[in-house]
Amino acid sequence: MTSIPKDPFPEKSRKEDHYLRILRQMESLGKLGHWEFDFINQTIHWSEGVFAILEMDPIEMPISLELGYNSIHPDDREKAKQHMEDVIEKGIPYNLECRLVTKKGAVRTIHSQAELVCDDSGNPIQIVGIFQDITDRTESYIQLKQQELRLSSILQSEPECVKVVSPDGILIEMNPAGLSMIEADTPEDAIGKTVEPLIEPSDLRFYQSIHENALKGIKSSARFRIIGMKGTHRWMESTAVPLTNQKGEITSVLSLTRDISEKVINEEKLIRIKRNQEALINGTSDLIWSIDTNFCLVTANQSFLNVLSFLLQYPAKEGDSVLVKTAGEEFYYKWKEYYERGLSGESFTSYENFISPITLEEEHREVSFNPIRNVDEKITGLACFSKDISSLMRKSKELILN
Known part of the structure; x- marks a missing residue:
């Protein structure tokens, strides 16, 4: 019976196996692989990590330099060959990022670094390298750049002013719409300068309040006036929010600001019109009202x-019923009928003769009822106008008697 020879260095073999297991685990966890190329014997060695990245079985095929180059993406193959030549001929460090095509057709991006080993005469005899699958990182970077590009495109085309201001009030960034609003001919006219000189002095406290709120982590809005670099006055409405870094620390303030000059002008016009209307309708003894x-x-x-x-x-106030029973049932039902006729779509005029409960004098009134319709022609209410014609009626009677 033939005996199996014993390993003369069992402790050394166990250590080598231990280190190999650690190496395999490191390569697996880090998506790493190491490789060697012998220039003299024209042989190449790949670790298990390389085969795993290339989705190859080391048993199925012999390793060769041709297989290595053919595993590189066709668009990157010439770059990889040229880089190797420059490393050998020019002595530059081997540091390459390129794409590989796995046996299953997947495209992987790898980053490879290597060290050239030379003999005593300086002739290259071997190159030993390592590469890492950085596909996920590269794709994340590409997605991030695409997102940044989309965001930049949105900001560049945004019709409102978008700006970023430092805590001490220095303008860091502003889109073209904002530069146009403040009448800056170039970004350099505004970027790096304080914002406050552009604010109408009497409104400065409103701008400062939203800026300070943002630095406290509070979103807020305010209206204020600005004076452009060429002297144009504008009303602005701005909302400010904090911008934070990865640690959650507030580093700057982001603001969305719109020009509301036309809106403010229209609001002022409406206020003037309303006040004029109130002065007109409240300056007459005629009765003017509307109901729903x-x-x-x-x-x-x-x-x-x-x-x-x-x-x-x-x-009396808005929302009160205009049908009042305290004046008697006859009064109540007569006016209820008037209102119902008007709300049914009829425009008409009624002539009323009664003793005023306030003045206790005889009054004659001409009362008009006109339906109010919305844009869909649906009746939503009734406009009523009661004109005092008592004086006219008295004069008519005097003429008849004379």
Whole structure:
């Protein structure tokens, strides 16, 4: 019976196996592989990590320099060959990033570094290298750059002003719309300079409040006026939010600002129109009011509010019912019929003759009812106008008697 020779160095073999297992684990976890090329014998060696990255079985095929180059993506193959020549001829460090094509057709991006080994005469005899699969990192970087490009495109085309300001008020970044609003001919005219000189001095506290709120982590908005670099005055509405770094620390303030000059002008016009209308309708003894489909007061001049308050026996206000039973059932149902006719779509005029409960004098009134319709021609309410024609009626009677 033939005996199996014993390993003369069992402890050394166990250590080598141990280190090989650690190496395999490191390559697997780090998506790494190491390789060697012998220039003298024209032989190449790949570790298990290389085969794993290339999705190859080391048993199925012999390793060769041709197989190595053929594993490089066709578009990167010439670059890889030229880099190897430059390493050998020019002595530059081997540091290459390129794409590989696996046996299953997948494209992997790798980063490879290697060291050239030379003999005593300086002739290259071997190159030993390592490469890592950085596909995930590269794809993440590409996606990030694409996102940055999309975001940049959005900001460049955004019609509102988008700006980033440092905590001490220095303009860091501003899109073209913003530069146009502040009348900057070039970004250099504004970037790196303080924002506050552009704010109308009397409105500076409003701008400062949203900037300070953002530095405290609070989103807020404000209106203020600016004076452009060429002297144009504009009303702005700005919302400011904090920008943070990876640690969550607030590093700057992001603001979205829109030009609301036209909006403010229109608002001021509406206020003037409303005040003029109020002065006109409240300066007459005629009664002017409108109701909704539930017979509730929508708006009225002071003369009508005085009458309705007298009938209700408390101060009248918007939302109160205009159908009052305190004046008697006959009065109630007569006016309910008027309102229903108007809300059904009929425009008409009624002539009323009564003793005023306020003045206790005879009054004659011409009352007009006109439906109010929305854009869809649906009736949403009724506009009412009561004109005092008592004087006219008295003069008519005088003429008849004479």
